[in-house]
Structures are given as C-alpha cells and as structure tokens.
Amino acid sequence: MTSKEQIFEALRAARPEIFEKPDLSALKRDSLRYEDPLAQFCEAVKGSGGKVRLLRAGEDVPSAARELFPDAEEITIVPGRFGVAENGCVYLPEPEGRPRVDYFISDVLVLVIPADAIVPNMHDAFDRLGETPTRYGIFISGPSKTADIEQALVYGAHGARSVGVLLVR
Amino acid sequence: MRKIDYAKVDWQDETLWLVRGKRDRLAKAIPEWEALRDAASRLKLYSNSHLPELLEQFEAKATAAGAVVHWAKDAREYREIIGGLLTGHGVKRFVKSKSMLSEECGLVPYLESLGIEAIETDLGERIIQLMGTSPSHIVLPAIHVKREEVGRLFEKEMGTEPGNADPTYLTHAARRNLREKFLTADAGMTGANFAVASTGEVVVCTNEGNADMGTSIPKLQIAAFGIDKIVPDRESLGVFTRLLARTATGQPVTTYTTMYSAPREGSEFHIVIVDNGRSRILADREHFRLLNCLRCGGCMNTCPVYRRIGGYAYSYFIPGPVGINLGVMADAKRYRDNLSACSLCASCSSLCPAKVDLADQIYKARQHTHASAKKALMSKGMGLVMARPWTLEAALCAGQAGMKALKACGVKWGKGRELPDIASRKSYKKLRDDK
Numbered sequence: 001m002t003s004k005e006q007i008f009e010a011l012r013a014a015r016p017e018i019f020e021k022p023d024l025s026a027l028k029r030d031s032l033r034y035e036d037p038l039a040q041f042c043e044a045v046k047g048s049g050g051k052v053r054l055l056r057a058g059e060d061v062p063s064a065a066r067e068l069f070p071d072a073e074e075i076t077i078v079p080g081r082f083g084v085a086e087n088g089c090v091y092l093p094e095p096e097g098r099p100r101v102d103y104f105i106s107d108v109l110v111l112v113i114p115a116d117a118i119v120p121n122m123h124d125a126f127d128r129l130g131e132t133p134t135r136y137g138i139f140i141s142g143p144s145k146t147a148d149i150e151q152a153l154v155y156g157a158h159g160a161r162s163v164g165v166l167l168v169r
Numbered sequence: 170m171r172k173i174d175y176a177k178v179d180w181q182d183e184t185l186w187l188v189r190g191k192r193d194r195l196a197k198a199i200p201e202w203e204a205l206r207d208a209a210s211r212l213k214l215y216s217n218s219h220l221p222e223l224l225e226q227f228e229a230k231a232t233a234a235g236a237v238v239h240w241a242k243d244a245r246e247y248r249e250i251i252g253g254l255l256t257g258h259g260v261k262r263f264v265k266s267k268s269m270l271s272e273e274c275g276l277v278p279y280l281e282s283l284g285i286e287a288i289e290t291d292l293g294e295r296i297i298q299l300m301g302t303s304p305s306h307i308v309l310p311a312i313h314v315k316r317e318e319v320g321r322l323f324e325k326e327m328g329t330e331p332g333n334a335d336p337t338y339l340t341h342a343a344r345r346n347l348r349e350k351f352l353t354a355d356a357g358m359t360g361a362n363f364a365v366a367s368t369g370e371v372v373v374c375t376n377e378g379n380a381d382m383g384t385s386i387p388k389l390q391i392a393a394f395g396i397d398k399i400v401p402d403r404e405s406l407g408v409f410t411r412l413l414a415r416t417a418t419g420q421p422v423t424t425y426t427t428m429y430s431a432p433r434e435g436s437e438f439h440i441v442i443v444d445n446g447r448s449r450i451l452a453d454r455e456h457f458r459l460l461n462c463l464r465c466g467g468c469m470n471t472c473p474v475y476r477r478i479g480g481y482a483y484s485y486f487i488p489g490p491v492g493i494n495l496g497v498m499a500d501a502k503r504y505r506d507n508l509s510a511c512s513l514c515a516s517c518s519s520l521c522p523a524k525v526d527l528a529d530q531i532y533k534a535r536q537h538t539h540a541s542a543k544k545a546l547m548s549k550g551m552g553l554v555m556a557r558p559w560t561l562e563a564a565l566c567a568g569q570a571g572m573k574a575l576k577a578c579g580v581k582w583g584k585g586r587e588l589p590d591i592a593s594r595k596s597y598k599k600l601r602d603d604k
C-alpha cells in the first residue's frame with residue numbers, strides 16, 4: 001500500500017463527525033465597506049509603510065515613480081491588477097516577460113494599478129480572482145518588514161525596502 | 170543554579186501583551202469579527218471532515234498545474250522525500266522559510282547529516298539557528314532573545330560592528346548576509362499557511378520576503394505541509410486572510426500573501442503532504458478541533474502563563490495552549506506535565522481565530538491523565554495529615570524543624586529550585602488565637 005493509501009485509510013478510519021460547508025454569502029454581504037474606498041486604500045498603504053499617490057493628468061509613470069523616490073538608484077515598476085481597501089494590498093499576477101524575483105529583489109518597487117480598481121476587502125478580492133487556477137499570484141502590502149529583534153519594526157528584511165503605489169485614472 | 174532574569178521575564182510579558190493589544194484594536198475595527206471567527210471555524214470543520222475528497226481534488230489540480238505531489242505518512246517519510254529530492258538534484262545549499270512542520274519532523278539536522286547546508290532565512294529563525302537552539306514561539310521564534318545578544322551573535326557570525334545592537338543595523342546586516350545565500354542556493358522550501366483544493370495552489374503568508382526570495386531564484390522549489398492545511402476554495406481564503414495576521418501580530422495583513430501552483434519557467438515544484446499523527450487527532454473526539462489551528466500564535470500572546478514562563482518552559486516543541494494539547498496528542502505520557510502550565514482562564518479559547526476549544530481540551534485531558542505513583546502516594550499522605558487538626562499541627566511543627574534540617578543538609582526541591590520555608594513562627598491558628 002502506498003503512503004497516500006495508508007493516509008487515506010487512516011482518515012476514513014477516523015470517522016470524524018461530518019460538518020457541512022458554511023454559506024458565506026451573509027458574512028460577505030454584511031462585511032465592512034467604506035464610503036471612500038480609494039481614500040481608505042491610500043491610508044492602508046501608508047499604514048503598511050508604503051507610499052501612494054494618484055497620477056496627475058498628463059504625467060507619465062516613470063517620472064511619477066521618480067518623484068515618489070527621488071533618491072533611489074534604481075526603481076522597478078510593475079503593473080498590478082487591483083488594490084484592497086481594508087489592508088492596502090495590491091494583487092499581482094505571474095509577471096509577463098520578467099522573472100517573479102523582480103517583485104522582491106529590487107530595493108525600490110512601484111506598483112501601478114487603475115484608480116478605479118479598488119475592492120473593499122479580501123472577500124471581494126478573492127471573488128474577483130474566482131476559482132479558476134492561475135500559475136502564480138501575490139498580494140503585496142508595503143515594503144518587506146520584520147520585528148524579529150525585540151519586536152522593533154524594521155523595513156527592508158529580504159524584499160523591497162521601499163514600495164510605492166501609483167493610481168492611474 | 171540558573172539565575173532568573175526578572176527584567177527579561179517582565180519584558181517578554183509586556184511585549185507579548187502589546188501584540189495582543191494590537192490584535193484587539195484591529196479586531197474591534199471590524200464589526201463582523203465574530204462572524205469571521207465563526208466562519209473560519211466552520212470552514213475548518215468542513216475541510217477536516219472531508220479531507221479525502223479535498224486532498225484528492227488538491228492533488229489533481231496541483232498536478233494539472235505542473236507540480237509533483239508526494240505523500241508522507243510520518244516524519245521519517247517527510248525527511249526522506251525531501252532529502253531524496255535534494256540529493257537527486259545535487260543540491261549543496263538549501264534555503265528554507267519558517268515551517269513548524271520542519272521542526273516537528275527534524276528536517277534541518279537530517280539534511281545536515283546528508284552533507285547539505287540547510288539555511289533558515291526568516292530573521293528570527295536564523296538567529297535561533299546560529300545560536301544553536303530552538304524557537305520559543307511559533308510566530309516570534311526569537312522573542313526571548315535581547316538585541317544585545319543578537320549583536321554579539323552577528324558580530325561573531327557576520328562581522329558586524331562590536332557593540333552595535335541597533336535592530337535596523339542588525340536586520341540589514343542579515344539581509345546582506347542572506348542575500349548572497351539566496352543567490353547561490355540550489356533549492357528553496359516553504360511550508361504553507363493554506364492549500365486550496367479548488368485551484369491546487371499553496372498559499373504562503375510572510376512579512377520578510379524570505380520565502381519569496383527562496384522560491385524565486387533556485388531551480389527546485391519544495392512546499393511541505395500537514396493535511397490540516399487544506400481549505401476548500403479561494404472564497405474561504407477571504408475569511409482566513411482577514412483573520413490570520415490581525416490575530417498573529419496585529420497587522421491588517423502580512424506583507425506578502427503568495428499563491429503558488431505552477432513551477433517557474435525552467436524549474437520544478439514539488440509538494441509534500443504530511444500526516445504524521447494528524448489522522449489520529451481527527452479520530453480523537455475531544456481533540457479533533459485542534460486541526461482547526463491556523464498556527465497564528467495568538468493563544469501564546471494572550472496566555473498569562475506563557476507570557477511569564479516563555480516557550481522553553483514547555484517540553485513539547487510547540488509551547489502555549491495549543492502546544493499543550495498537541496503535545497498530549499503526540500505522546501500523552503511524555504508531555505503530560507505541560508497540562509499544569511494552564512490556569513484554565515480560557516483567554517486562548519475566546520481569542521482563537523478558528524475557535525479551537527483549547528482550554529476545554531486541557532481540562533478534559535487533565536481528567537484522563539493519571540498522576541504518577543509517587544505523586545498519588547504523596548496526595549494520599551497529605552489527605553491523611555490534613556484530615557484532622559492535631560495531625561496537621563504536629564506535621565507543621567515537625568515540618569518547620571524538618572525542613573530546616575533538610576535544607577542544612579543541602580536537599581533541594583528539584584532541579585534548580587530550593588526547598589521553600591514553611592510559614593515562619595506562627596501558624597494560622599496561633600495568629601487567630603492571639604488576636
């Protein structure tokens with residue numbers, strides 16, 4: 001018998017009490033919403049240690065990114081799909097034409113999303129993704145951080161030291 | 170005898186309580202918080218009572234995405250599968266992110282015995298690994314270590330400035346040191362916070378980005394997790410990701426929530442699914458809700474006993490309320506002493522994001538745990554002595570003299586603990602009569 005068969009046999013022999021799948025529709029319907037999701041998103045990005053601003057009319061992305069981080073030696077700019085108001089997350093899919101490590105290896109990372117692509121909370125975020133398998137996906141909120149030395153918050157543990165979000169109208 | 174550093178005890182107690190306070194503020198800002206906890210509990214109960222179906226679904230989806238799924242019924246198989254993958258791919262340097270399963274199964278010492286350099290990359294875990302000890306908390310592994318100790322350690326291991334104990338300076342020194350390891354590693358491994366049956370993806374939640382660095386560079390990626398990490402779908406991730414970081418560290422979310430299913434271009438992705446006693450927990454009518462546990466560590470931060478005694482006071486590798494119960498399920502005889510490290514205040518149960526009935530389980534486990542023969546005899550003797558006033562009086566008189574004599578002879582209460590003084594001079598009865 002393979003290990004898998006042995007595990008499955010043990011699971012069936014355990015005869016656990018059977019619980020039905022809960023219906024989450026009421027929880028999701030009544031979940032926290034914001035009067036101004038965009039303003040809440042910006043607050044949350046700042047709370048996670050990131051910078052955020054709207055692109056001005058006629059302004060291009062590279063110069064806006066440069067304005068956010070004038071001292072950066074190099075800035076990696078990547079497109080995101082949408083933002084999450086409750087926690088400042090930006091969702092990024094498998095990157096196109098570049099390796100995944102680009103999301104983490106550069107010191108300064110700028111994520112660009114449409115200003116109208118802000119969902120209120122993580123329920124809406126996962127509803128938006130649906131149940132169709134994807135190769136890879138990631139939510140990023142702010143720069144890499146740690147508090148492993150005496151609970152003192154330090155930015156720039158292993159990933160980006162600085163993260164900015166640009167909102168495009 | 171080891172001297173107790175009371176300032177350190179107070180510091181740990183206050184720091185963990187601050188984390189608990191941050192959790193409270195975030196939880197109170199979400200009106201549906203209790204409904205979220207209830208949903209998380211019911212989703213876990215559903216998943217754990219439908220494991221065969223969900224695991225099959227996960228395997229099919231993960232395989233379709235290009236991952237290779239392996240099954241390990243116990244710790245030995247887990248070690249051998251991972252060891253086999255690494256030696257088969259000629260791996261010399263291996264980077265891993267935090268995984269309590271790897272502690273449970275003794276992975277790092279095993280890989281070292283195979284001649285593989287196995288590097289913990291989470292900052293706290295790295296500190297612990299370089300110190301040659303083990304984590305004292307499942308989310309904050311180095312919570313018991315002071316910055317000066319880290320400074321001295323990094324001075325020796327990474328050549329940092331002598332006497333510099335600034336957390337920012339030390340963190341960035343570790344960043345530079347480990348960056349080189351990430352760039353030259355042959356394989357990277359993570360655990361999993363969730364494994365999604367509907368999509369076959371492994372979800373990893375971290376703050377540092379070490380897991381993401383370790384899985385984005387080497388040609389071989391491994392994710393290993395217990396069967397209890399299965400959740401039905403992405404819809405359920407909405408519930409869990411809202412609860413996890415808020416309860417664990419008092420953050421709205423972790424910096425990175427990464428969903429892996431297909432291997433990177435030109436590399437391999439192997440998934441190891443482990444039982445190692447979890448099916449036994451599922452079969453236990455009093456303890457099966459332990460499988461709801463998200464390993465957030467919230468029960469440790471709130472526990473008045475854990476906050477004061479710290480993780481090393483427990484004999485099982487996972488401390489605190491959940492560790493007491495997991496220890497009993499792993500080996501009741503060996504780990505039953507941990508059951509005493511609980512005041513039954515049930516703060517853990519009322520905070521747990523997936524509603525594990527931690528305190529009830531400890532209470533019930535105490536009922537089946539028979540005291541040792543020596544302790545039973547002592548209890549019986551105490552019962553006889555205390556049954557009549559005159560025997561108690563006589564024993565107290567004898568005790569005061571006897572205890573002094575024993576102490577004079579160098580007898581101790583136990584390892585690292587002196588015999589106590591019996592109430593000096595006056596008994597309660599004398600005090601009352603004198604009034």
